[in-house]
Amino acid sequence: MDSSKSNTTDDRQTACLSKDALLKEYSPSQCSHRLSSSMSADDIIMDYVEQLTKATSQARSSLCNDLGVKVSDTSSVDIFWPDGGRDSIEKPSSVFVYVHGGNWEAMGTEHSGHMASTLCAKGAVVVLVGYTVAPKGTLSQMVDEVQAALVYTARRFPCARIVTCGFSAGGHLLAQALASADWKETFGVNPSSFYGVILLSGLLDLTRVQQTYINDYLKLTVEEAQRLSPLHCVSSLKQFFPAGNPTKVLIAFAEFDSSEYHRMSSSYRDALHAQHGVEVAFEVLSGMDHFQLDLSLQRTEGSRLWTLMEPLMFSASAGNRL
Numbered sequence: 303m304d305s306s307k308s309n310t311t312d313d314r315q316t317a318c319l320s321k322d323a324l325l326k327e328y329s330p331s332q333c334s335h336r337l338s339s340s341m342s343a344d345d346i347i348m349d350y351v352e353q354l355t356k357a358t359s360q361a362r363s364s365l366c367n368d369l370g371v372k373v374s375d376t377s378s379v380d381i382f383w384p385d386g387g388r389d390s391i392e393k394p395s396s397v398f399v400y401v402h403g404g405n406w407e408a409m410g411t412e413h414s415g416h417m418a419s420t421l422c423a424k425g426a427v428v429v430l431v432g433y434t435v436a437p438k439g440t441l442s443q444m445v446d447e448v449q450a451a452l453v454y455t456a457r458r459f460p461c462a463r464i465v466t467c468g469f470s471a472g473g474h475l476l477a478q479a480l481a482s483a484d485w486k487e488t489f490g491v492n493p494s495s496f497y498g499v500i501l502l503s504g505l506l507d508l509t510r511v512q513q514t515y516i517n518d519y520l521k522l523t524v525e526e527a528q529r530l531s532p533l534h535c536v537s538s539l540k541q542f543f544p545a546g547n548p549t550k551v552l553i554a555f556a557e558f559d560s561s562e563y564h565r566m567s568s569s570y571r572d573a574l575h576a577q578h579g580v581e582v583a584f585e586v587l588s589g590m591d592h593f594q595l596d597l598s599l600q601r602t603e604g605s606r607l608w609t610l611m612e613p614l615m616f617s618a619s620a621g622n623r624l
Contacts, residue, residue, distance in 0.1 A: 321513075327562040328514045330470075330503075330592035335558045350593035351413060357600055358415035365422055369411075370432075373454040376439075377447035380411045382418040382428040396426040396615050397462045399455050401448055403470030403503075403596065407436045407519050417599035426615060427462070429455050433475065436519040441530055449479040456495040465498035465615055469596045473504025477532035477570070481539055493541045498550040498614045503559050503592055506566040507533040533566065536573040543578045550614055552583040554607060558591040585610060 319327065326332045331343035362369070366387035370378045384394070398421050402414035411430040418428040433439065433447040455464060468476030480499065485491045505511060511520070512527035528534055542549040551574065555567045567584075574580040587595055587606055595607070602608045 319510075324510065324514050327560040328511060328516060330559065330563070333558055333560045334591035334593070336591060346591070346593060350597065351409075353597055354409075354413040354416050357419070358411075358413055361415040361418035361422075365418060371454075374447055374450035376434055376443070377450060378411075378432050379451050379454065380415065380430040380432070382415065382422055382430075384422045384425050384427065394425070394427045394459060394462050396424075397429060397455060397459045397464045398426050398615065399429045399431060399452065399464060399466045400599075401431045401433075401451075401466070401468040401472030401476045403468075403472045404435065405516055406441065406444065406471045406475075407516075409435070416597065420600050420602060421615070424616065427459065431472075441520055441522065441526070444475055445478045445482055445530065448475045449483060452479060452496070453489045453491055456489075456491045460495070463497045463615070464495055465500065465611075466496055467500040467502065467599075468504060469502040470592065471505055473501040474506060474508070474532060477501060477504060477506060478530060478535065480542065481532055481535040485541060493549065494544070494547055496542065496549050498552065499542075500552045500554070500611065500614070501567070501570070502595055503555040503563050504532070504553070504567060504570070505563075506570045507531050509534075510562060533570055533573060536570070536577050539574070540578055543580055548580065550583070551580055552585070552610055552614060554585040554587055554595070554610065556590040556592050556595040557586055557588045559595075563592070583610060 329343070331346045334343070334346050336346055337343060361382060366383040368381040368388070371381060372378050398417070400414060400417065402409045402411070411432045414430050415428070421428050429451070431448055431451040433444045435444070452466065466476055468474070476499065480496070483489065485493045508522060508527040508531045511517065512522045512524060522530070553567050553571050555563050571582045571584050574582055585606070587598070590598065598605055598607045
């Protein structure tokens with residue numbers, strides 16, 4: 303596939319979008335197939351937050367955990383342990399690191415442990431990344447805080463298979479944090495410490511975001527939007543793809559995500575392949591909207607996302623194409 307040609311076409315189409323069209327493109331609840339006379343966009347968001355909060359509360363009450371572990375002066379992580387707790391697991395085989403969404407202005411670790419019970423039951427440690435949302439936190443600060451959480455995880459679990467996952471704005475922060483440093487030189491962390499990267503409906507290109515209501519609180523300049531866009535920093539990821547032992551990449555988005563979300567995921571996949579020869583596992587998850595995709599992390603039975611994630615998390619010989 304000629305990725306440069308495809309991306310140029312996408313950019314031209316997006317450049318023609320009106321302000322109202324851009325508003326819808328970056329408002330996932332407005333694109334949901336569940337919108338109806340009895341379910342508004344606000345209802346969809348409220349249902350999503352309620353389900354996240356309930357599942358996280360249940361995980362906090364039923365699982366051994368360490369909440370609010372400081373990883374920088376301004377940020378922390380929550381850690382959930384499998385049966386037996388931290389004392390029985392010196393060297394966990396798998397660690398799942400999750401960066402929540404919320405358009406960089408909402409949510410937190412108290413809403414993002416919905417997959418903890420499922421993954422801990424399988425023997426994985428779950429690390430939830432906290433960061434300072436806007437307007438208190440700047441986007442650069444958020445990237446730094448996610449980076450600090452990744453450094454902490456790699457140092458605390460040096461022998462584990464670490465799989466990182468970011469949803470929506472969290473997908474942006476994860477991808478940008480990985481691209482924003484020479485990991486070996488800056489942190490003494492081998493990039494191969496990160497076995498897998500999962501980007502779910504990631505906001506991977508901020509050049510259009512900068513033109514929407516989201517920038518009312520991010521306050522990005524045109525230059526900052528370019529510099530902090532993972533799509534424009536792909537060249538920095540070469541360190542994660544050495545011959546013979548590349549980091550595995552899974553990119554997925556929902557059928558009922560907007561065309562902009564589809565464009566960003568597709569363009570990022572194409573850029574990884576064009577610049578580094580990466581064969582990305584790539585999936586459009588049918589029958590789901592933006593929020594259902596994130597919630598599906600807590601299910602294994604009949605879950606296409608779990609089918610894609612399981613070999614990445616637990617298989618002894620997961621390849622780069624899942």
